[in-house]
Amino acid sequence: MNWLVNAWYQPDRQLRWLMPLRLLYQQVIRHKRQRFLSGAEPAWQAPVPVIVVGNITVGGTGKTPLVTAMIEQLKGWGCTPGIISRGYGGKSSYYPLAVTPDSDPSVAGDEPVMLAQLTGVPVMVAPQRVAAAKGLLNQFPETDIIVADDGLQHYPLGRDIELVVIDGARGLGNGYCLPQGPLREPPGRLKTVDFVVVNGDAPLVAITEPQQLMALVPECLVQVSSGEKRPLTRGSLDDFKQVHGVAGIGNPARFFATCESLGMQVIPHPKDDHAQLTAKDVQFDDQLPVLMTSKDAVKCRSFATAKHWSLLVAAKLPESFWRQLKEKVKQAQSKKVNQ
Structure with missing residues (x-):
């Protein structure tokens, strides 16, 4: 479709x-x-x-x-x-x-x-x-x-x-x-x-x-497994220069563009809106961080590792x-x- x-x-x-x-x-x-x-x-x-x-x-x-x-x-x-x-x-x-x-x-x-x-x-x-x-x-x-x-x-x-x-x-x-x-x-x-x-x-x-x-304004990064929050400052983002981007929303390209606006190089992995994600969907053959939407993060809590993060945004x-x-x-x- x-x-x-x-x-x-x-x-x-x-x-x-x-x-x-x-x-x-x-x-x-x-x-x-x-x-x-x-x-x-x-x-x-x-x-x-x-x-x-x-x-x-x-x-x-x-x-x-x-x-x-x-x-x-x-x-x-x-x-x-x-x-x-x-x-x-x-x-x-x-x-x-x-x-x-x-x-x-x-x-x-x-x-x-x-x-x-x-x-x-x-x-x-x-x-x-x-x-x-x-x-x-x-x-x-x-x-x-x-x-x-x-x-x-x-x-x-x-x-x-x-x-x-x-x-x-x-x-x-x-x-x-x-x-x-x-x-x-x-x-x-x-x-x-x-x-x-x-x-x-x-x-x-x-x-x-x-x-x-x-406007959907990025506020911070949240580690999916622990809930740890990381500010969107230059030093805090040093580990996120290149990321896997996972987005199961209506317009995944918008999420990837938001990540790129923060200086990240995104390897995109678009999913269908409301897709039921599994561990296989967010595991990749490298050690790069995996960044996802808050909506996707709630589906990954049970199998998320330390490299899985979500980007919290706020409507302004x-x-x-x-x-x-x-x-x-x-x-x-x-x-x-x-x-």
Whole structure:
């Protein structure tokens, strides 16, 4: 399927033979959304505000670092947040499932485990977001605001604030919906959300909606086996002049470029998003350090050696964005009190 994904992100590749399937897909998702907008199939409304951080493209765009940064902001505003997720890649025997920093990512999913480690707040997963939200509120009744990691298209879950994250390097690809292109919903969906966040250093010219620019800033290196942190200073990076780079994310090239920006020569080993890594995937016939994403690191803790490290990044957004989001949160809180 890699050839198809590559074709999606080439504007001159129209893939017209997939147009009938694309038109059928658009009709289905349009009908599905309209049923909830019209009230024919009411969405479940949580007793606390719900913020959905999602995307309209297939694959990772940088949602999880944004969720992490948002949780820290919410705590600073006096909120008691919790996180819900589908738990993609996990295979639990029951749901909803409470996720802890020590949960098995093959059971709970890699991103939920990483979020539990990075944020320290309750994380609940379930294939149905409503079940995850209800489970979160039942087990952690002190939760006064829910952040959904992904779930923009999961309309049974009512939401108060919607954010869409777009990979600035890839944009909207060829602009078509699945399977002719990478879009889960047509570009017009961006007009209906509260914030469009672009993970990159420049606005996307193909999008006319107001955009908030987000940068993923490297913070430190973390040894996977011990948790030891190493600063990104010149002396500390002397052992990382050449590394094996392992990335099982939506756009591995972005991770490799980030490593190279730190002065590293990267031998790239891209993996599929959410790939279940084994020891063989991160062992190479030399003594070079192996550098991976935080999401991949949670899957390698049980077999990582001293040469396995992850690069911790943080989402940075303008203060104007956080002020606008804080005002939206206040409005949502007031609305819930008055319901």
